[in-house]
Amino acid sequence: MSWREKCGIFLPSMFGSRSDEAISAPVNTLIPVTCSSVYTPPMRILVTGGSGFLGSTCREILAQRPDIQVTVLRSGYGPTPSETSVSSIEAPSSLSAQDLSRSLGSVTITHIVHIGALSSPETCEREPERADYSNVRFTKMLAEYAIGIGAHLTTVSTDLVFDGAKAPEGGFTERCQPCPNSVYSRSKLLAEEATLKTPSNAVIRVSLLYGHTSSPSLGVLGWMERAFREDYPLNLFSDEYRTPTHVADAAHATLTISERSLSGIWHCGGPARLSRVEFGTLVAQALGYDASLIRPTSRRTLTNGPTRPEDVSLNSEKLWGALGMRPRGVGEALG
Numbered sequence: 001m002s003w004r005e006k007c008g009i010f011l012p013s014m015f016g017s018r019s020d021e022a023i024s025a026p027v028n029t030l031i032p033v034t035c036s037s038v039y040t041p042p043m044r045i046l047v048t049g050g051s052g053f054l055g056s057t058c059r060e061i062l063a064q065r066p067d068i069q070v071t072v073l074r075s076g077y078g079p080t081p082s083e084t085s086v087s088s089i090e091a092p093s094s095l096s097a098q099d100l101s102r103s104l105g106s107v108t109i110t111h112i113v114h115i116g117a118l119s120s121p122e123t124c125e126r127e128p129e130r131a132d133y134s135n136v137r138f139t140k141m142l143a144e145y146a147i148g149i150g151a152h153l154t155t156v157s158t159d160l161v162f163d164g165a166k167a168p169e170g171g172f173t174e175r176c177q178p179c180p181n182s183v184y185s186r187s188k189l190l191a192e193e194a195t196l197k198t199p200s201n202a203v204i205r206v207s208l209l210y211g212h213t214s215s216p217s218l219g220v221l222g223w224m225e226r227a228f229r230e231d232y233p234l235n236l237f238s239d240e241y242r243t244p245t246h247v248a249d250a251a252h253a254t255l256t257i258s259e260r261s262l263s264g265i266w267h268c269g270g271p272a273r274l275s276r277v278e279f280g281t282l283v284a285q286a287l288g289y290d291a292s293l294i295r296p297t298s299r300r301t302l303t304n305g306p307t308r309p310e311d312v313s314l315n316s317e318k319l320w321g322a323l324g325m326r327p328r329g330v331g332e333a334l335g
């Protein structure tokens with residue numbers, strides 16, 4: 001059974017060669033996807049960031065795969081997940097690949113899915129040393145460890161490696177040149193470079209993630225829902241664009257890239273380029289809240305914090321085409 005079937009996610013039976021054809025497929029043509037595991041020998045995955053927003057979703061999907069041996073590598077920054085079926089170890093504070101190997105002992109690893117990071121751009125800006133430790137040096141340790149044992153490494157990165165000043169028509173493709181403009185985005189680009197020093201490794205750049213997870217991280221959806229529930233005005237930018245992606249779709253894509261040992265850079269965005277206002281309105285409609293609580297504002301009102309790219313919409317045709325799946329729109333994913 002595939003990741004998506006396990007998650008109850010349904011896909012169109014046929015995909016056009018272009019993802020925009022698939023995107024416009026009516027919802028009622030969806031049937032379960034039937035692709036199965038592609039990695040034949042027993043897959044033994046090491047996962048980082050398992051307590052976070054994306055990581056907890058990946059962990060839950062993996063927990064339903066008894067054919068895969070999963071070990072979670074904890075950074076010590078997040079909460080300890082309550083689920084006990086997955087074994088976990090503490091990452092060595094030395095950030096040494098040898099120490100990591102010693103900590104893993106007899107556990108052998110074939111694939112590493114590196115999700116963990118200091119993911120808040122604001123905290124990275126305030127604490128660049130911690131961003132360097134968690135995002136750059138931690139990734140270098142994993143990349144070195146992967147080389148030593150011949151494992152495949154998939155690192156999760158971000159759409160923010162682009163500065164968004166000149167988003168091309170149709171969104172940034174994998175061929176576009178990154179142009180990071182904050183401590184966070186520079187650290188993530190360095191993590192990408194450390195990963196791709198081994199050309200058979202993969203980087204998946206995810207866009208703004210939303211959804212309900214078991215993680216204490218609420219994400220953008222949790223923040224919006226709280227405002228809607230408590231009836232207070234929600235200031236959202238009308239001039240900032242992303243390609244929001246449901247967290248389960250991103251988790252599925254990340255794990256499939258790993259399972260198939262794909263290489264290179266993969267963009268993972270949702271089906272539509274949306275302003276924050278458009279996104280909030282779709283969320284309100286899907287969850288039955290009052291969208292009139294949304295107050296459109298401009299990015300120009302922001303005076304502090306890290307630079308916020310205006311438009312980092314991703315063109316993800318390569319990913320969804322290769323995976324044979326279609327990312328869900330907000331209404332479908334939350335409805």
Ligand SMILES: NC(=O)c1ccc[n+]([C@@H]2O[C@H](COP(=O)([O-])OP(=O)(O)OC[C@H]3O[C@@H](n4cnc5c(N)ncnc54)[C@H](OP(=O)(O)O)[C@@H]3O)[C@@H](O)[C@H]2O)c1
Pocket residue numbers: 048049050051052053054055073074075076077078079114115116117118119120130134156157158159188206207208209210215217219
């Ligand atoms: N959420 C988004 O919208 C979004 C968008 C683009 C890219 N991303 C990328 O996707 C990945 C996952 O993001 P996420 O939203 O799931 O992040 P998250 O909820 O903040 O979780 C990140 C996890 O990373 C681990 N971690 C490692 N070093 C850390 C540190 N210094 N401080 C805090 N946690 C640290 C923790 O897990 P353990 O304690 O289990 O180690 C933590 O739970 C990250 O690489 C992020 O850069 C996320």
